[in-house]
Amino acid sequence: MGRWKNGILITYLVAIVFPFIFLFLLSMSSGWRFPDLLPEYFGFKNWGKVAGTESGIAQSFLISLVISLSVAVSSTLCGFVISRYVSYHPKKRLLTLLTYFPYILAPVVFGACLSYYFLKMGIFGTTFGVVLAQFIIAFPYALIFFSSFWNEKIKSYEDLVATLGGGSLTTFRKVLLPMARGLLMVCFFQTFLISWFEYGLTSIIGVGKVQTLTIKVFLFIKESNFYYGAMSCCMLIIPPVVMIYINKKYVFNKLI
Amino acid sequence: MFLEVHDIEKSYNKEAIVSELNINLEKHKTLSILGRSGCGKTTMLKMIAGLTPIDQGVIKLDGVRVDEIEASKRNIVYLYQEDLLFPHLSVFENIAFGLRIKKIKDHIVDDRVIEMIENLELQGHGSKMPHQISGGQRQRVAFGRAIITNPALLLLDEPFGSLDAGTRKNMQTLFLRLAKTFNITSLFVTHDLKEAILMGDEIAYMDKGKLKIYKDRSSFINDPETGVLAETEFWKQLKTEQF
Known part of the structure; x- marks a missing residue:
């Protein structure tokens, strides 16, 4: 046994x-090559080219990092603040229902629908355009994520701070943000990952000009360059692994 | 009069929650208000604190009209039944909270908090986090946090409602001592008959949104509405049955 x-x-x-x-x-x-049991070359030759311009992997890694950090920071902060107003609004149920709206379409279809507006705004094929498109997906997620935080008890804390002489900014800075620290970190990680692995929307809005690491992986596979593809995948895994480690060490244990 | 409340009205969906509310309270006095759940006590306190808007009426504090001033500038502190200690701050920092947001110098804050901790009989607990102290101690910290800011008026919404009988008695004694030491003017809401009699310099009874203030303790006791006579009769009858 x-x-x-x-x-x-x-x-x-x-x-x-x-x-x-x-x-x-x-x-x-x-x-x-098939049917060889072992490769012709085995070593760090491919990895030596990561930083070079030939593969463009390092550049894609940096672009991905900038996009994902921008999306995660903006959607987490906006989601936290705006979810408060949604949760306390008399038409909370209707507003919450609208929050799910971006998810009724597949990201690729959603991207195709948005592309006309992005073209008109002159942000088609730009990094800012991709950040904005991914924000449209990540922000409702953050809104839904934080909706459970706002309740009668939190409202009582806000009222208490007001009677002690604190304004809205003090309430956010000294009470609400510290109390929601764990949730803020989890939401940051989640929205970072949504952005980090996003493909469909990025490929449509980025039109090949914004080559994130996820786009790069697919490009290498299309070119049958499996070795660079594998290398990109390895780099694609690094941030999530780091985040899972931080999440487990500093957030998850404290939440429990 | 220090606190003057004139003809306050409040309705939700055309249903009157508080009507014809009139209070006159002298400085450094406590008005205890007895009332059952849902009688409008919390709405009344929240209107005075500025947390709920009033439909009509006037609230004056020390001769100054405050009903149009926002809650953070009224200098009226509202104490909940729940202690609502900030879980990310130590006992010391919880008490210091109101002083810190008023940007009072650190050494003054330190001195005043240490003095308050002594008054609350919480020596040795200053560095502890809220989850490390008992329910009664948490409620004391909440008291200290409210009193240290020297509020013009303290509103207590069933502050001992969640405590056991023994702790409740200790807290009542502590409140009476603190009210005297710090010259507190307060409205003390409770649904406990004995507590209403013990805590107030004046006593009122609230029912269906209407407040009735009694001129003295005996008129409160002799009013059948308050339930004191029924309670007394119950204990008398129990004693007769036993002997």
Whole structure:
């Protein structure tokens, strides 16, 4: 029975870990053709080109980082502040229903619908355009995420601060933001990840001019350059892994 | 009179919650208000605090009309049944909160908070977080946080409602002592008959949004509406049955 259990556990671990190990090995290979058992070259040659302009991976990584950080910061802060007004509004139910509106369409279709307006505004194919398009998806998520934070007890805290002499800014700065710190961090991570892995909307609004890392992965695969594709995938995984670590160490344990 | 409330009215969806509300209270006195749940006590306090708008009427504090001033500038502190301590701040910082937002110098804040902690008999708890102290201690911190700002008027909305009988008794004694030490003017709302009699210099009874203030304790006791006579009769009868 013990052997069976160990066997299942090992299979489970291999199934989870193997794709990542294989990606890393593939990123270090070149000239690996069927039916060869081993690649022609195995080493850090591909990784040495990350910083170079030939692959453009480092540049895409930076663009992705700028876009995702912008989307995460703006949608988290706007979501937190605006969700307060939605939650206390007499027409809360209607406003909450409208929040789900961007999700009734697939991001690609949604992007196609938005493209005309983005073209008219002159932000089609720009980094700002992609940030704005992704914000339209991430912001409603943040609104829904924070809606559970606002309740009668929080309203009582706000009223208490007011009677102690504090204005709205003091209430936000000294009470609401510190009290929601854990939720703010989780929302930041979630919206960062929504943006980081976004493909459909980015490819339509970015029209190939804004090459995020996710777009780059698909480009390499289309070019049959699996080694660079694998390398891009490895880099694509780094921020989520860092965030999961921070989340677990500094947020999740404290929330519990 | 220090607090003057004239003909305050409040309705929700055409239903009168508070009507013909009139209060006159001298400085450094406590008016205890007895009332059942849903009688309009909380709405009344929130209107005086500026947290709920009034439909009509006038509120004056020390001769100055305050009903058109926002809550943060009225210098009226509202104390809830729940202690509502800020979970991210220590006991010391919770008490200091009102002084910090008034931008009072650090060394003055430190001195006043230390003095308040002594008054609250919370020595040695200053650095603790709210979740590390008991319910009674939390309510004391909430008291200290409200009193330290030296409010013109303190509004207490069933502040001991969530405490057990023993802690409640201790808190009542503490409040009476603090009210005397810090010359507090307050409205003390409760649904506990005994507490209403013990805590107030004056007593009132609220029912269906209407407030009745009694000229003295005996007229409050002798009014059948307040329930004191029924309560007394109950204990008398119980005693007769036992012996």
